[in-house]
Amino acid sequence: GQSLEQPSEVTAVEGAIVQINCTYQTSGFYGLSWYQQHDGGAPTFLSYNALDGLEETGRFSSFLSRSDSYGYLLLQELQMKDSASYFCAVRDRNSGGYQKVTFGTGTKLQVIP
């Protein structure tokens, strides 16, 4: 089966940089996504990595190493509004051949002044 591991909580200072790690175990791996969810809200898509390397989108970057089954989300120039939960999610194929996405349990990021 699949498993994903990410830290449950991270605290960082406004203006700093924070990295949220995700390790996964799955078969039929296609790629790794990241989502942001504010308390009480719906998740929103941030990024997707199918190939090894770093993808940059503004203040957010995401990295993937397929050989290490590892990825991370990097948030730069942290702002108070970045306080939220961040989920990694693997895209893979189940035994029936259907693509599906499995979410991790999330990392709650608290940005402090």
Place this chain on the structure above:
Amino acid sequence: DGGITQSPKYLFRKEGQNVTLSCEQNLNHDAMYWYRQDPGQGLRLIYYSQIVNDFQKGDIAEGYSVSREKKESFPLTVTSAQKNPTAFYLCASSPGDKTYEQYFGPGTRLTVT
């Protein structure tokens, strides 16, 4: 405006009653999903559908049922067989070839007493 709607936002039911949660999208997406989220937890996949009239069980399908008669609609029924139905339910959709980029509705918070 394109998006996903879920209604109602809050729903209260008595134990032993079936309840149906609605999900509608006008994004012309092929794939639709239902997730359950418990406090402090990640998203767990209940059911998903990649085309009309076809759907697959996710990781926690027991006690739930779905239908996909129209591309725009993917209602979820929480049956009385679901042992612990109180949760936050999220519906999502994605283009058929981009299952990794899911767009979420605002969610329905179901309380069963």
